[in-house]
Amino acid sequence: xxxxxPMQLECGTVIGVVVDLPQTRLLxxxxxxxxxTCGALDVQVVDRVHPERDVIAARIFKxxxxxxxxxxxxxSSTRKAQELGIVAGITGAEALARMM
Numbered sequence: 001x002x003x004x005x006p007m008q009l010e011c012g013t014v015i016g017v018v019v020d021l022p023q024t025r026l027l028x029x030x031x032x033x034x035x036x037t038c039g040a041l042d043v044q045v046v047d048r049v050h051p052e053r054d055v056i057a058a059r060i061f062k063x064x065x066x067x068x069x070x071x072x073x074x075x076s077s078t079r080k081a082q083e084l085g086i087v088a089g090i091t092g093a094e095a096l097a098r099m100m
Contacts, residue, residue: 011097016066034099036092038063047078054080058095
């Protein structure tokens with residue numbers, strides 16, 4: 001199943017995406033500039049494989065819902081995200097606000 005849901009945050013409207021796969025759930029919350037995602041996607045690989053894209057992304061572990069993603073703490077982020085202050089330890093909601 002795939003769920004795409006607009007979400008209203010203090011910083012504006014974002015789009016939450018949930019993809020249920022066998023034994024796995026992929027989560028992301030997206031802005032026009034970047035996204036936060038669950039631990040299934042290694043954002044550091046994005047930097048290594050496509051450095052020219054300047055992707056703004058952050059990864060958060062141990063989440064099962066979009067609400068968990070907002071409340072969870074960033075574990076890693078891309079180089080471009082770090083330039084915006086999206087660093088390990090801030091919440092997903094804080095990361096999204098810096099992407100807006």
